[in-house]
Amino acid sequence: ETGVTQTPRHLVMGMTNKKSLKCEQHLGHNAMYWYKQSAKKPLELMFVYSLEERVENNSVPSRFSPECPNSSHLFLHLHTLQPEDSALYLCASSQDRGQGGETQYFGPGTRLLVL
Amino acid sequence: KDQVFQPSTVASSEGAVVEIFCNHSVSNAYNFFWYLHFPGCAPRLLVKGSKPSQQGRYNMTYERFSSSLLILQVREADAAVYYCASCGGGKLIFGQGTELSVKP
Numbered sequence: 001e002t003g004v005t006q007t008p009r010h011l012v013m014g015m016t017n018k019k020s021l022k023c024e025q026h027l028g029h030n031a032m033y034w035y036k037q038s039a040k041k042p043l044e045l046m047f048v049y050s051l052e053e054r055v056e057n058n059s060v061p062s063r064f065s066p067e068c069p070n071s072s073h074l075f076l077h078l079h080t081l082q083p084e085d086s087a088l089y090l091c092a093s094s095q096d097r098g099q100g101g102e103t104q105y106f107g108p109g110t111r112l113l114v115l
Numbered sequence: 116k117d118q119v120f121q122p123s124t125v126a127s128s129e130g131a132v133v134e135i136f137c138n139h140s141v142s143n144a145y146n147f148f149w150y151l152h153f154p155g156c157a158p159r160l161l162v163k164g165s166k167p168s169q170q171g172r173y174n175m176t177y178e179r180f181s182s183s184l185l186i187l188q189v190r191e192a193d194a195a196v197y198y199c200a201s202c203g204g205g206k207l208i209f210g211q212g213t214e215l216s217v218k219p
Contacts, residue, residue: 002157009155040123043198043209056206090158101146101202106158 003027004107006091012113013081021076021110023091031097032074033104034066035090043090049074050097081114088112117141119210121199128218133189135213137199138181144201144208147182149175152196152212161197191217 003026013019025032034046048056049068063085065077074091088109094102119139127133137147145165152158161184162168162175169175174185186193196212 002159004157040211042119042211043200045206048206097205101148101163101207103148103160103163104207105160106150108155108157 002105002107004091004093004105006089006107006110008110009108010111010113012115013078014115015081015083017081018077018079020078021089021091021112023074023076023107025072025074025091025093025105025107027093027095027105029093029095029105030071031094031102032068032071033092033094034074034076035092037088037090037109039087047076048097055097078112081112083114086112086114117144117203117208119199119201119208121197121210121213123211124214124216126216126218127189129190131189133186133193133215133217135184135186135197135199135215136181137183137210139199139201139208140180141201141203141208144203145179146202147175147177148200148202148207149173149182149184150198150200152198154196158198186215189215189217191219193217 035043047066067075090109091107092104121137148163149161150158172187176183199210200207
């Protein structure tokens with residue numbers, strides 16, 4: 001148990017559906033992250049939030065829409081996804097978004113399948 | 116381009132010392148992070164730093180652009196994916212992960 005929870009753990013959706021992934025951290029951290037992990041590829045950083053403000057968006061398509069209502073919660077809203085978006089989506093948090101490489105604590109991920 | 120490189124698979128036998136190598140081309144990076152990921156579980160930090168360090172059975176070697184994770188007395192239960200990451204520009208750049216298999 002790392003103190004970072006994600007729901008749902010598994011999700012199957014059609015290309016016309018709208019769904020949301022939820023992440024919650026119980027560590028009192030100020031920074032939260034969304035990563036995408038496709039098979040045999042590195043973890044790809046999607047979004048970074050620091051103190052509820054989006055500080056990084058790594059050229060992610062607009063069909064992925066993040067939301068950070070407070071420092072403990074992070075959402076990823078999904079709409080009109082493509083089959084190639086099927087992947088494991090990992091949330092992480094860190095104390096701060098420092099330049100020296102803060103340790104990030106990960107949730108267990110949501111396994112997404114887009115049909 | 117900022118990238119981290121590591122082998123896709125490593126095979127070992129129980130009781131051996133396993134080495135997983137990693138190198139990077141990340142600008143201004145000086146830290147390495149090694150994470151362990153069992154399928155269905157949260158990736159967990161094993162060891163990190165900008166110098167050689169040890170946490171239990173896990174040793175990390177350090178050079179400016181490369182690091183190795185050494186797992187001592189490897190067990191079947193250590194079979195998992197091991198991620199190497201380096202920090203550049205305030206963000207972690209991950210490798211593709213190394214899948215470790217362990218024969219009894």
